[in-house]
Amino acid sequence: MVFAINEINENPELLPNITLGFRIYDSCFNEMQAVDGALQLLTGNEMAIPNYICEKKLKMVGLIGDLQSSNSVAVARILGLYRYPQISYGSALAYLSDKTSFPSFLRTAVSDKIQPYYFNMLMIYFNWTWIGILAADNDFDLYDSELLRKDIEAAGICVAFFIRISTQHTRDRTLSILQVIQKSTATVVLLYCSMPELIPFMKVATEENITGKFWISSGSVITSPIFSYKEFWRILNGTVGPKLPLTIIPGFGEFLYSIHPSLYPNDIFMKSFWEASFGCLWHNETPVNGTIYCTGQEKLNALEHQGYNEAASGYSILVYNAVYTLAHGIHNMISCRSEHPCLSRNTLDLWKILQYVKRVGVRNTAGQDLAFDENGDLISSLEYVNWQALPNGETQYVNFATEFPESHIVLSTNTIFWSGGYTEAPESICSESCPPGYRKAPQKGQPACCFDCILCSEDEFSNETDSTSCMKCTEDMWANDKHNGCWIRTLEFLSFKELLGGILATISVLGFLLPLSILAIFVKNSKTPVVKANNQNLSYLLLLSLCFCYLCALMFIGRPITITCILRQFIFGISFVMCISCVLGKTMMVVIAFNLTQPRSSRRMWLNSRVTNTLVLVCTAIQVIICAGWLAHSPPFQYTDNKSKAGTIIVECNKGSPVAYSCTMGYMGFLATLCFAIAYLGRKLPGSFNEAKLITFSMLIFGAVWISFIPAYLSTTGKYMVAVEIFAMLSSSSGLVTCIFLPKVYIIILRPEMNTKDRKICIK
Template identity: 40%
Template sequence: MDGDYVIGGVFSIHNYIHTVKHNYTTMPEPLRCTGSIDTRELRLSRAVVFAVEEINNSSKLLPGIRLGYQIHDSCASVVMAVHVAFQLSNGLDPVFYTGDNCSQSGTVMAVVGESGSTPSISMSRAIGPFNIPQVSHFATCACLSNKQEYPSFFRTIPSDQFQADALAKLVKHFGWTWVGAVRSDSDYGNNGMASFLDAAHKEGICVEYSESFYRTHPRTRIQRVADVIRRSTAMVVVAFAASGDMRILLEELSREPSPPRQWIGSEAWVSDPEMLRFTLCTGAIGFGIQQSVIPGLRDFLLDLPPTKVANSPVLTEFWEHAFNCRLEKSAATDERLCDGTEDITTLQSPYTDTSQLRITNMVYKAVYAIAHAIHNAVCQKTNSTTHCDKLTRIESKQVLAQLKKVNFSQNGYDVSFDANGDPVAKYELVNWQKSKSGSIELVTVGLYDASLPVGQEFHINKNLTWVEDSTQVPSSVCSDSCPPGTRKVLQKGKPICCYDCIPCPEGEISNATDSPDCFPCPKEFWPNAERNICFPKPVEFLSYNEVLGIILAAFSVGGACLAVITAAVFFRHRTSPIVRANNSELSFLLLFSLTLCFLCALTFIGTPSEWSCMLRHTAFGITFVLCISCVLGKTIVVLMAFKATLPGSNVMKWFGPPQQRMTVVSFTFIQVLICTIWLVLRPPFPMKNLTIYKERIILECALGSAVGFWAVLGYIGLLAVFCFVLAVLARKLPDNFNEAKLITFSMLIFCAVWITFIPAYVSSPGKFTVAVEIFAILASSFGLILCIFAPKCFIILFKPEKNTKKHLMNKNQY
């Protein structure tokens, strides 16, 4: 239709181009389209006519100006699309002007189309140098956003970059990390899939395979892609393909059904009503352009009187194919003539289906965007009146400049373009669900708005149906998630989504699913059995509440009581010969020191504290020296007493009671001095031992100064050895109640205990170190009291007849 300003339109009304045979002897026949009509594309082309007529009838937009249009069929072919592009840019005037000034009046102001990305790229490169703006309704390749290569390209449909990001977020949202990928072998599929793979990689999604195909490829190529899908382990398949290509693949898969697959589709096919016949894709989800309502469009589409149909070859072809009749009688065919009873309102066809207008609205907005750009270029607003001069001759580059600035709302739909010629990206999340009648229908279950803040773009507001009509989200992972307590180890030669789950090493945990690393617990903590939580380590020390502590405490108290009872027996019989003959003063002092020795073992039991640590070692050292000093004194007394019986000997006057007391005090004072130096310089202190056991804490007393500790022990050992030597020398003295033998045995036990104590103390772990020390104290103390005092108590209590001076002076061996 002619007009003051003409808009071009290019649509893939047919899907194939007639193959031209060149014999180079005659002019080749003109290019022409073949195959059946794509009735959805026909509806899109008719939407251009509807929008133009609506604008021409408007009093607000381009008042007084009549728009025209010229719509072409590109046959979804690059060759035809380029041919049409040059035809539109060459001008529409039938007369060729040869003057100096070439008129631009016949050139189209802008072009709506093409539907495919690849033809759109070719068209943009052809008409771009002429500054003719191109506004596509369905070309979504992200590459077209490059203004360096396509400066005059605009579109009302979002770029595939947004859709690829949205698809990656969708896959991530449902926890799928192992997917397959198929794509159209075209600019649309290759660029869209490249964007998706890049976005998927950022989201941590792995792709098992990526296959390309095209509807004109040999069947063997399509079969190979279908076999890859059948053999794959990925449950989810992302398909970035054109509707025509996808139809070929699904037909191949239908011949030999593959295992159930969850299909994720790009907008081009997942929202195409014609694709809903493939039941193997039940549960498919993907993004579609938002549904819209265009008032009056359905009535316009159905308004096809016979005269209008007859005047249009395309409408004629559509009519004849839809009703299987011919408008004119032809001798070449026997088809019946159309008799006028055909009713288009009864026709079930994408042409008449306006229930889900998606891409149609993109065409509608494209026409209005061009009209607004022309309006801004030729119209002037004076006060409240808009005046447009249809005689104003404008060039397409003026429309191009104004198109960059358009920002309006039509039927509630906002239209504007960013610096790349792209609109604001908004999608509906669509799901293929079975209706009650058993047919598959498109159901909108959510929204995606790229203009919203990160993390808020995606919103699902309805329940989804999955593959095989399931309500459970299918799983598609290469490896199951690693639970807390394990870490991921990648499998050699496989993608990062394929891994093994290795338990955390000892002392380390992981508290998150799919943790790449384990981390150690703090020093005073230890993992639980599952190795996902750090618990405080149990604190261990020799306690009064445990069996070992109770037994040792009982022996300690028992030993002290035994010493007290022995002292009581000796005190009760202090005037008896056996008590008087064995230096009663040193015996009572020895029993007192033994009582302290038994009781000092109690300081080793219980929670170590600063005072208990200092007390336990010093009290042990001093009381034992006091004890050994008394034994040493008794041994010297025995030797001196024997020497005093020799004629002319005057030894006893040099080792009387005052000298004995001084000996005990002197030996004990030296130990007190050693302990004092130890406590002043580096005293023992409580500490938490974290090295002996990894899984628990040992509370113990650190020695502070190991030299001090071994000096205390060494001094005790020195006195014990000295005492032992003297006792050995006096063991055969011919005295009846000679204590030398008893002291020899006691010192033998004492030395044996403490010699074995040293390796046992060094090698015993944790609280058993303390137990060994207590055992040594108790064993040596019991050795002394039993060897020295038990025989005497036995005679005093059970053999009183031997507790006489006569028996004491008897030379017979005791």
Template identity: 40%
Template sequence: MGNVFIIFSQQISYTSQNLYMSDIKSFPYFYRTVPNELHLWAGIGKLLKHFGWNWVGIISMDNDRSVRAVQILTEVIEQNGGCVAFHKIFRQQSSSEFFNQVAEVIDEPSYVNILYLNENFAFKEEEVLRHCFLLYPGKVFIAIERMEINQKLILRYDMVNNTFMFTAHRSDMQNFIKYIREMKPVSLLDNSYGLKWWLGLCDGQCPQNIKRQCNLTNVYTPREKDHFGSHCHTTHFGNSYSVYNAVYAVAHALHDMIISGSRNGTTWTRENMEFLNYLPWKLHRYLRNLHFKNGLGEEMYMDENGDLAIGYDIINLIFMPDKTWKYEIVGHYNPHAPPGQDFIIDEKAIVWESSFTQTPPQFKCCSSCHPGYRKLLVTGLPICCYDCTPCAEGEFSNQTDMDSCTTCPEDQWTNKKRDACIPKVIIFLSYEEPIGIALILISIFFFLITATILGIFIYYRDTPIVRANNRDLSYILLISLMLCFLCSLMFIGQPNEASCILRHTTFGNTFSIALSSILAKTITVVTAFQATKPGSKLRKWMGSRVSNSIVLSCSLIQTVLCLAWLFTAPPFPYLNMRSEIGTILIECNEGSVIAFYCVLGYLGFLAGVSFIIAFLARNLPDSFNEAKYITFSMLVFCSVWISFIPTYLSTKGKYMVAVEIFAILASSAGLLGCIFFPKCYIILLRPERNNKKYLSKT
């Protein structure tokens, strides 16, 4: 093999990166001072991922090594979120046919093209340059081998900066460079290739640390001058660094083997010679466990596959305006380095082609999905080709090209762009908003009206119309209605533990007192009519004690229900995060739904009994009969609360509370207007009718 040292049945290669050679079962005695291609593909994957390039084309030759290598490369590209737009396999053929086919493939809509043209590729470098650099501006090429440049081509063509190359890591060997510069070419006179290589260092294009000042007249003919090579541009003199490490590796392994065999130092004895002659296979163990420092002071060791643990240099081929060029190391990839330090790229050192409108260029099958959107795969296309769809409500994405959106926490919602979550808006029926102010004014207005009517009844307490149907019950009913109007204010404002407990219990008790008073009034009307009949035994039930007992007992039952509610499962403030999109509704949870409906049901029972009794007594002959007014008031009361139920269930948020307050105010106003407005009309506007003679007319 031309690129290996064969030492005692051990093979140490300084160029081959063939991944098959890393199989220690098939090649247990094969070593190399360059990394294998598995690391090369991982490094290319890192480079593609770093720049976000996911639309890749691969060009390779038709051989077993290429098939396996491209398979692994494809897996690496897909693992890093990329797609292979095409993979074109070419057979060794005439250069013109080959490049015509390459031109057709590269014209396809892919921009990053990986050239896997290994050592079997033998076309002329001029044709490679013309097709890979000149005809396709606006694309990027990644090569796995260094491309040597002929100065004549640069003078002839306009090159573009669009190529990266991965080469095994190399370091400057100053002593070697010094030796090359100072050596005498006498030993090379019989080696035409070696002589041309040495004469190439006299080229004016060579860097100063390599270039030598030569008197060439006595060494070469004018014709030979045309054959000056460009190897002085090859960083670190090509494979010299790998050869250097290979020699050091063998030397250290032999040294360790001799020391181990002689057991008494490094003295060269006949015993050492016999050890080398009869146990050559012993060198394998020392190469496998090799760990040394080379002449440059670098730590060197073999990994588990027998490969020297070094990485790759990422090189940018840069063409200067003055028709010169250089290889610029712009990054490194070392799989043996600690995580986070294995891949390093210096974007500032990269020189991009002038036709790129954006640097680094963005090479993708489709535009990136901005934050607030997610990728939507399109059937029949690779995963790199997708549409962008906005995140759903309550979901966000804060990075580009997100596969899925993230759901916001329960107490947060997405902003308009859906690229972040913001706290949900907290809502409740407040005192500051218009609907809250309107309800407050209405409540206070009716409270004042009720207080005024109470004052009128107290002032005219001795008039027949006030005394009719139990004056005390009228006072109790008016006071309870005042409290009903005021209790609606407890439903406005931010709910807390105290307000939630007082809301429904106060509402239930005040309304039970009002309805109990109306029930007592209705019973009083019926009793008064029946007591006037001759021989009636109901006269003893005419007193205020009976009516007050009705009010007290009926109200006490509601109080017991409310206390049972509070001791078992009292109402509490609750953050409703699902009532309205993007909001948190602070509301009062009933605690016990059964207790809540028992309280409301009891109010409905009182209202129903009062309505039935008043309806039956509506046509009693006395002019002061309140039964007809109570009947109408109960009809209004029941109508309000029956219509309240569907309205309440069809509204959301703070408007549910507003509907409940409106029902309280409307039903209370109905009772006040139907029962007391007719009496106030007679007291204030028709005082002549406020006498016993008029009221006794039938």
């Protein structure tokens, strides 16, 4: 400030014929002392009297300060009543931008409302999603820290702990806070407080040898004098934070090294500073423990590498800008460089000066553009710095990243020294990222950054890291083993090309040829007693229906389509019912014939072949009606099942109506049961060509096959379920052919001597 004022006074173009002076008051980080100093400035003497000006020639035009936000708030509430210009060089509290509450407050420091943006950018870049926050426990930092927390959480970063520290905390309380920090899995800790709260906390942290934590500090901390405390260097070395870019003020370095106690005899701090810097005492003091006397010939440039230089404090340029903006505001007011009328230097009303200072737009000697926005904040941007304490005792701020308008940061080539004992960027996350194939499942009672990784379900996948949900594969695809993509499903149906389908198809064709061959033999030997016994035409019809029973198995092989689904069930149902109806007719004829002993009985009319033909027609017609109702109500259709088997689409026929299918099978079972019961009753009847025993045995096989079919059918899926149904058809058909017709073929071909009239009972 002294340098800036001297520079302005020596500049003939800025405030000509006006000399600036200053009074300096130390607030000592205390609101009461800050208010007392402000009232002394307003009063004009050392006795602060509110609302009184005791020095009539008082020419105070503005106040530069304070550093601490709480002090600035207390002072700004008083100065705002009089519209007294106040320009702070370090108070970052966002609340101070409220011009209704603080109409005369301006600042060259960056507002806290901007800092969360820089914190978020840094954390997102390094993927720090799990952090802790230490905030000052006072009314003002309480407000800003809550806003900070909301902004950070809105960016998707979770807060592991949010602890307030205070100058009033006891050692035990500080130890309990340190214990929470040490136990937390959050590696990154954000220091969002001021030096008065941080110093006692860091003293205890140093004594307890806290390690493993990486510190990020707010702009007010990264440039604060706390880094001059060598006892904290071990912990704070490597701290990063946003700060204004380093700007070297031309000529300021020479001014620093030209300072001497003889030039400032009334400065109460100058001699103490000299003694502390060079380790000596002035002659009017008694040396202790071999301390030497100060000669006054000591050179300040010897302290350059110990932090006494133009780049040592980030506040230098801020104070410099504060003085210059105030000076330019006054200059504009008295030189008519505004839309307002010219004013005399003798009428420097404070409220008038404030309006001109707000509208300042100039460039300082360091090349910076100075202008306040509508909130009284100097328009500027920040950079990321890494504070480093070197082994030789020197300290430095290293710029390691800059933020670009595209909302991303770019690391520079400078080496970052990582605090907490890390050799590279530490990891600070609550949960490891979920790889593709998994989804995030929030942990109960924990922030969103804490989650478990759950493998996607059978037909779902995720192809991104940290996916919050899994996507379903399309119907013709399924998730691979890692669930990070989908594969095309294989189609499953009983094909003619595969071994099982080929074998069943071959058996079906051979089975068709068997009753067809027997039919040819019967036709050729139609005049023989064996063929003519038990209704010759009914035997022919039975053999034809058996041919259809064998052939309908082919309808079940191959890729199903809706038309084949309809035909296979209807042909199957009608063919087998016709077959059972023929067997039932033959059985009834045998039983009736052997129970009619009177030659001229009126009941012999039932032995007529038209009766059995009618019976077959009626029984088959009932099945046709059931199938027609099935077709009209809910016919079978082609269906794809992609859930029963992973990675496979089962192409099958849906029965449409389970009730209709049950009726079809139930009716066939009813006829088979009736046929078995009648044949069983006539099994012991005499006669050379009595078929009752053969029919009984064939129906027994038929029933056993279809009864065992039910559990086997229900316990399988896909092509094997179809194979079970085909096997039941072929087995039951083969049972009928084998039991009923093969004995007759045996007699016709191999034992013709048995095929004589004296052995037959002819039924006409």
